[in-house]
Amino acid sequence: MEWVNAIVQGILLGGLFALFATGLSLAFGVMRFVNLAHGDLAILAAFLAVSFSATLEVNPFVTMALVVPIMALGGYVIQRFGFNWSIGTDPLPSILVTFGLAVVIQNALLERYSADSQGLDIGTFETRSIEFTDDIAVGWFPVLILGVAVVVLVGLQLFLSFTRMGRAFRATADDPSTARLMGINDRNIYAVVMAIAFATVAVAGLFLGIRQTFGPTDGPAQLIFAFEAVVIGGLGSLWGTLLGGIILGVAQTVGNQVDVEFNVLSGPLFGHLIFLVVLAVRPSGLLGRGRG
């Protein structure tokens, strides 16, 4: 039964990984852009929530209504007037630029909030759960996270598949210069993509901050998990990202269970191993398109 529980908890944890990975996956899928500051942006969002909930004296949940739009706007502006310069066939400029941003965010957070760990307290909802059996209890909060992840990823996929703007996203991903011939402003599309990426990672950052304590330098570790989820699922596939997040979540909780029972491995290590196996066996990821 512990094993079943480990898998159930892993699926729920996977929701958080998937949410972290959404923006990374979308930005890579549409513009071949790898944002190394992605994890730090999540931490930044969590700190913003700390500040807002302190000054406005509201539940951190409520601050989402402020933090997410602010982050989205920030993503739009930074892409439109910054990152767009570094987009091209060569990924190196974008890597350097976003690495710089990561360092800036970390230092700014250290400066403003010190190195102390912080947490977001949303009250009793965080710990409430439904018990199915003695061994299997499902927390409402992890269920909420997974639910949000599924809604976000399915919603984005539907948006890409069935709307005029989504079609423009896909056309731009295929061939930006021909997209321009269709009257599509590719620079604007990139900015909207980054706005969505920032917004989703802000939600993920808040959820992370509610789940556990966090500090200014925790971003890169979150980036690694997000990156692994994207690669496991397949670059550029949003369904794959959801699947990748869940596989990574299950790998971690099952790895922890192995650690408990046999005293080998550990959760994150098991997750990294799965990542390496997928990378070796199926480099394009489970649902990746493997472009020619």
Add this chain to the structure above:
Amino acid sequence: MSPLLEVSELSSGYGDFRALYDISITVNEGETLAVIGANGAGKTTLLRAITGLVPTWSGSIRFDGQNLLSVPAHRRVAEGITMVPEGRLLFPSLNVRENLLVGGHGRRPGPWTVERVVEVFPLLAPLLGRPSAVLSGGEQQAVAIGRALMANPRLILLDEVSLGLAPVVVRQLYAALPQITAHGATALVVEQDIGQAMSVADQVVCLLEGRVSLEGPSAGLDRADITAAYFGMGHRTEAGSNEGQG
């Protein structure tokens, strides 16, 4: 007839490489202009400059009297300029219907709909749900033309529609041209095939190594002159003797 498109003294190129030297052409509304020329003459570059995909180094491009210099590529579509690019360049992630719909992204008002495109190219009717990558060359070209029409263009630039296609398919595609112009679009056709160009065009411009080597009404041009201008054999050409210069 008023000039719809007026290109004057246009120079353009890629990086340090100059591909066009002071090109001047005029397209009158309702008249079909054919631009011919050998490989590398600069035909595609000229079209890409008109659509804004390559920068204008000097000279001007006027469309319906408006200078396009400061208008970025994606907004030139809204003005009514559209292109069927060389090599078709359909979007592989989009199916046929979506490729057509994305052509109308700018929502410029006009007569064209997916249904009307299918009327002009009935072969597309059973293919609308297919991924564009699995189509034959002729089918892809029909989609590419339909996609351009969906923008409700006033000027449609067609770059080597015949490239790599069987003659019977090329005839089918060009047979649609009168229907296209009947809906109010003026066509600028680029072809390597002189015969094809002459048969559809009112006016012909021949490019040679980035310069205009011959121009005139297609009915009044002498076949030998065209051949000379096309291959740059010195006869009645301006640039023919500087072979290999760039």
